[in-house]
Amino acid sequence: MKKIAVLTSGGDAPGMNAALRAVVRSGLHYGMETYGVRDGFKGLVEDDIFLMTRTHVTRIINRGGTILGSARYPEFKNKATQEKAAENLKRRDIEGIVIIGGDGSFRGALALSEQGIMTMGLPATIDNDIAATDYSIGFFTALDTAVSSIDKLRDTSFSHQRCSVVEVMGRHCGDLALYAGIAVGSEFIITPETGFDKALTIKEVKASFDRKKRHAIVVLTEKMTDVFTLAKDIEKATGHETRATVLGHVQRGGTPQAFDRVLATEMAERAVELLKNRENNQIVGLEGKEIVHREMASALAMKKHMPSKRYGLVGQLRN
Ligand code: ADP
Ligand code: F6P
Numbered sequence: 001m002k003k004i005a006v007l008t009s010g011g012d013a014p015g016m017n018a019a020l021r022a023v024v025r026s027g028l029h030y031g032m033e034t035y036g037v038r039d040g041f042k043g044l045v046e047d048d049i050f051l052m053t054r055t056h057v058t059r060i061i062n063r064g065g066t067i068l069g070s071a072r073y074p075e076f077k078n079k080a081t082q083e084k085a086a087e088n089l090k091r092r093d094i095e096g097i098v099i100i101g102g103d104g105s106f107r108g109a110l111a112l113s114e115q116g117i118m119t120m121g122l123p124a125t126i127d128n129d130i131a132a133t134d135y136s137i138g139f140f141t142a143l144d145t146a147v148s149s150i151d152k153l154r155d156t157s158f159s160h161q162r163c164s165v166v167e168v169m170g171r172h173c174g175d176l177a178l179y180a181g182i183a184v185g186s187e188f189i190i191t192p193e194t195g196f197d198k199a200l201t202i203k204e205v206k207a208s209f210d211r212k213k214r215h216a217i218v219v220l221t222e223k224m225t226d227v228f229t230l231a232k233d234i235e236k237a238t239g240h241e242t243r244a245t246v247l248g249h250v251q252r253g254g255t256p257q258a259f260d261r262v263l264a265t266e267m268a269e270r271a272v273e274l275l276k277n278r279e280n281n282q283i284v285g286l287e288g289k290e291i292v293h294r295e296m297a298s299a300l301a302m303k304k305h306m307p308s309k310r311y312g313l314v315g316q317l318r319n
Helices: 016-029 040-045 079-090 103-114 139-160 175-183 198-210 227-238 248-252 258-276 296-301 308-316
Strands: 003-008 033-037 049-052 096-101 118-123 163-168 188-190 216-221 242-246 282-287 290-295
Touching (some): 003 016, 016 033, 033 040, 079 103, 096 103, 096 258, 103 118, 139 175, 139 216, 139 248, 163 227, 175 188, 175 216, 188 308, 227 242, 258 282, 290 296
Parallel strands (some): 003 033, 003 096, 096 118, 163 216, 163 242
Antiparallel strands (some): 033 049, 282 290
């Protein structure tokens, strides 16, 4: 294979640039040209494609966001746009493409492979919701951001003897809330996997204040419930002032931490090597310490596994 392309798609994640750098540099290593596509599948359809050189990816390994830009582009579900995208690649003799994004982006990749383009998926999302990898690029950086923000909230909650209810991202996956909740020593976590039980949440926060703690922290995944209403309910039931904080998109930005850079680099190198060997339709992942790859459709059908003990830790260590 002489020419490949690369794009970043869906919600951006810290470490996408490190992945882009490694795709371009690995391409050069294997004697291939790498074309960058701006703004995800939108750029592919609109023919916003350019040859990337070594200098395009200089000094980006430590930069948040994605230098190529990313987009949510629902139009890519239409066959006509998929055909157009494939045409734009074929006209340049580009045979393969590395798609850096989440599971939505991989569905786009599948569609593209049906149009005769060889595709490789690199999991990059702060949600860590892709079962085919232990960790996705960006998860640990977002987790660090959530943890350092909640540490700050704990300072002020302690001073004022308050409860802090903190909403983190994750879409349908509770990993960010679960790991952050453990890392900050929270009183209670609420995730899609645990479900939301208002009475139990209030009971645990109240029990914590009854044990003479000066503050309480509840961490929850977005969309589980309205955090501002929950804060009011906790305040009413416990008599302790309660404040709600939605961390929001701050979790998506910032310098990728070291592990995300290493993961991005290793996964990207593997993806390019696979394309060089004319492998098609794979998602690269991390399994233990090994970089692995799986056929895309079956990888997308996999269910995430979390050791059940990890969910119990917060309750077990509450006293
Ligand atoms: P993520 O990749 O982070 O999960 P999205 O779910 O928004 O983010 O998906 C990113 C993009 O992938 C979408 O905006 C769309 O362009 C493309 N995409 C998502 N689902 C499909 C699908 N079923 N068929 C084709 N393209 C899709
Ligand atoms: O998938 C990443 C993510 O940040 C989710 O955690 C969140 O639900 C969603 O994207 C937010 O999307 P947008 O940036 O389009 O508002």
